[in-house]
Amino acid sequence: MSNAITLSALTAWVREFGALIDTHKDELTQLDSAIGDADHGINMDRGMAAVLAALDGEEFPSNAALFKKIGMTLVSSVGGASGPLYGTFFLRFGAACGDAAEVDPEGFAKAMRAGLDGVVARGKAEAGDKTMYDALAPAVDALDDAIASGSELRAALRAAAGAAESGRDATTPMLARKGRASYLGERSVGHQDPGATSAALLMRAAASALG
């Protein structure tokens, strides 16, 4: 597996995601105050800070062990809907990555798909509901397509990050059908979804840390 993604690279991805959340926490909270309850950035930043603290000085024997720790830390520290959703994403991602200490690009794409399926199982969101799914699903599709057509990991992750950002932007005209934004009905139209925005950061972090 010459192009395998190592455990330390996967850790760097999660650290980069934490750094991006920290940089964008005020923006995420502002987006959430428009159509939610003004805490998405605060909650995600608290959760990712707990994750980074849990990773410090810890050695993990496998992908599954690393992402179990990450997922459970998020579930235990974020609260709201984002805790179970991101927590479930990482738990399923890790389980699909398996007990090795590295993963090849095909395995990474499969694990991303498993994580996405976990988000759907927990949140019951569908395309167009104006949620994190609307950024994450096109990213996972783009990753699959790029890797299946023989792209290098770097290009595939860039395509995925770009698809996530397009998906994020496409949430602006959507009418929210899940989460607190759904209470607004028509008034949710015209606002970018905060969950889709943080999900796009997850893919941006993958492109910069793994690509």
Add this chain to the structure above:
Amino acid sequence: MKKLINDPGDVIGEALLGIEAAHPDLAVDHTTKVVYRADAPVSGKVALVSGGGSGHEPLHGGFVGPGMLDAACAGEIFTSPVPDQMLAATKAVDGGVGVLHIVKNYTGDVMNFEMAADLAAAETGVDVASVVIDDDVAVQDSLFTAGRRGVGTTVIAEKLAGAAAEQGRPLSDVADVVKAVNANGRSMGMALTSCTVPAAGQPTFELGDDEMEIGIGIHGEPGRKRVPLAAAREVAAMLVEPILEDLPFNRGDAVIAFVNGMGGTPLIELYLMYNEVARIMNGRGIEIARSLVGPYITSLEMAGCSVTVVKVSDDMLDLWDAPVNTPALRWGV
């Protein structure tokens, strides 16, 4: 932001220290942020666990005590508690005959309580039942959305379920009491001002001096519509009529009528609103059998109110009248 706090990050932990200091009948686990009745677990009694985001005080911690909740889990401000908290509370209060989770219908609360119930089933032999409260008529109900929010009916449900548990009713019967209250309870709220989440530092939304928000939630999330400020009797009609039409409530129905303060509205205005609410109900021939007026499910310092009407049976009235001894509701003791 002007608040009586020390540091935005310490608000919940320091408020829990105050609750513990003020109420020797309660015990607080500061690690998990759970408020318990000090004599929990009560052997042979169904235990009631609720919880939710903080910022709605006295809900839920102020409703812990004999005749109401056994434990309340405090989340971050306006953010659901995490499964670890509900799991710890469930284990601690189980008196051997099961634990009921009372959950307000918000995406995060429902997911975190579901994960806690899954963990309780996997790790313990505790029999857990859950009932979700979704009484807010401001939200159009639909299979394709998050559904209606859980608001004021939660207070009535926790009181009646607590009384039913004290009587020794089994878990399924106590759960049925909560389901009956939810099925017969409807609420709607309004805001005169926004509120400020301490960690955010600025108001969640802007509302002009001459505006009000009708159909507001309890987290500063905007409501159904923004309209020009109006007199209390018009506001009462905007809240009560959608409630009465929704169930619907009919002539001759006996109800508990609850005018709730959002946190920043004084009692004198709440009683003035209660008068308007009662006038509309009397005009429709609806019998207000019991009433509750005050700030019981709040949204930080938001000014405004909500109205909750619950159609009640004789059994439900008996449960309402039963003794309760909590920081926020206390009678018959």
